Amino acid sequence: MPSLPRPRxxxxxxxxxxxxxxxxxxxxxxxxxxxxATSDVGRAVPTYSLPTRAESSRRVVNMINLxxxxxxxxxxxxxxxxxxxxxxTVLAAGYRYRFxxxxxxxxGNVIISRMTLERLASRERLLCHETRHCTQYAWCxxxxxxxxxxxxxxxxxxxxxxxxxxxxxxxxAGLVDGGYVERPPRRPRWQRHRQRGQxxxxxxxxxxx
Numbered sequence: 001m002p003s004l005p006r007p008r009x010x011x012x013x014x015x016x017x018x019x020x021x022x023x024x025x026x027x028x029x030x031x032x033x034x035x036x037a038t039s040d041v042g043r044a045v046p047t048y049s050l051p052t053r054a055e056s057s058r059r060v061v062n063m064i065n066l067x068x069x070x071x072x073x074x075x076x077x078x079x080x081x082x083x084x085x086x087x088x089t090v091l092a093a094g095y096r097y098r099f100x101x102x103x104x105x106x107x108g109n110v111i112i113s114r115m116t117l118e119r120l121a122s123r124e125r126l127l128c129h130e131t132r133h134c135t136q137y138a139w140c141x142x143x144x145x146x147x148x149x150x151x152x153x154x155x156x157x158x159x160x161x162x163x164x165x166x167x168x169x170x171x172x173a174g175l176v177d178g179g180y181v182e183r184p185p186r187r188p189r190w191q192r193h194r195q196r197g198q199x200x201x202x203x204x205x206x207x208x209x
Contacts, residue, residue, distance in 0.1 A: 065142025071110030
């Protein structure tokens with residue numbers, strides 16, 4: 001009998017190889033839905049490099065001394081959109097209250113502002129100024145800095161009529177970077193009275209003809 005051909009062995013098709021998953025992480029962040037930051041929705045915020053060892057230590061210290069949790073609570077009450085900022089900070093944009101009057105203020109490592117997130121991220125000098133306040137919180141044991149800052153602001157207000165010009169915390173952070181204009185100290189009242197009295201005496205000695 002003639003030999004029958006052997007049946008062919010069916011080989012299932014090999015599955016397609018998928019490319020390995022990418023481990024690249026992007027830090028692009030968009031603003032949350034807040035009243036003053038709605039214009040940032042859908043826009044990419046600039047990314048920041050990883051903080052240095054000193055900046056990471058400052059972040060840990062301000063978490064331990066509870067100043068950063070306090071800042072996050074204030075930002076949440078104010079309806080601000082929170083995202084990662086430069087040098088280990090946290091940016092909170094769209095703060096809805098008008099107090100304090102400054103364009104930005106800092107509690108712990110949280111920089112809070114009524115500006116939109118995009119505009120705040122573009123203010124490099126202002127962020128440098130506020131970042132120095134973060135370091136001050138770390139050195140001043142966190143929330144203890146708040147009454148100390150109030151005393152310094154009151155002293156500056158008495159001396160110059162401005163809460164920042166003779167405020168040691170603002171001067172250390174950089175008045176120009178913070179957008180402040182330094183005012184000269186006021187002369188004491190007794191000096192003004194003395195100068196006025198000397199002027200009156202000179203006028204009596206040399207009357208106009």
